[in-house]
Amino acid sequence: MRTIMTVVLSHCFAHESPTLNSLMKSECLLDELLIINNGVGTKDIDKDFIHNLGIKIKKISVRHFLDVRPLSWIYNGVLNEYTQSDRFIFFSDEFVLESNYIHNLNTCYSDVIDLQIPNIRDGVSKQVIYPRLNKFVQKIPDGMKIDSQYTLLSINSGLVIYRSLIDKFAECNMEVFDNRFALYGVDYNFFNRLEMLKKEDYKICVQVINTIESSVPEIEEQDGRSQEVERLYDRVLSGKYYSKNKFFIYLRLLRISFQQLIRFKFSNLELIFKIFAQGKHPRC
Structure with missing residues (x-):
């Protein structure tokens, strides 16, 4: 299964990203990594860091969007461009992944699964804050599939989207992510769009696997x-x-x-x- 992971840098440089540094400790090789600098402010990338990261990754590409692109455009662009890939993993720059992250995705996968999501833990309180089932937060055991009766909500980081789900969206003439949103709402409305697929009688198999941790307080209110x-x-x-x-x-x-x-x-x-x-x- 050909896999591409996309890490969007919005708050830090590549060598400062907890997400990218976590990949250094991965127990499994990753097929391809796409690093997107989305307005960090420079095209300079630490070549030594990328070289060391390449030990765990077969291919690394870097792109710079210094004009700050909408996240929905970035995500849909990756899905539409990498047509040979079977699995798409999306991350922002501030998450800590365990060394067996990729291994667990592979081990728990079956061909009926359309989407994998992680438990997400807040970096300060250490409490699980996503996913939410019918608006209630709960830590879900690894490998568990979410019954379609539940309304599911999580965030973009850690989404693992399979080709089967992309095909279901295409059959309904829908983009996977809503291109009318730029930042807030891109993730929540991805899950609203899943509900729209359900109403069209599509079966969406969602599995929870792995626990990732934000390196910043995810629930902290931002000012300004x-x-x-x-x-x-x-x-x-x-x-x-x-x-x-x-x-x-x-x-x-x-x-x-x-x-x-x-x-x-x-x-x-x-x-x-x-x-x-x-x-x-x-x-x-």
């Missing part, structure tokens, strides 16, 4: 105007495209507006309706 705006884009667009019906679309829009109103964020009210009218993130 830019993060506030990004979250508004996520909430408004998610409401527009992933609500049950038009009633719930407008109900969510009113709820978001009211929350801004009682916080005296009057400037956000105009932004909310602008986001809704545009229908996509401005970088998409």
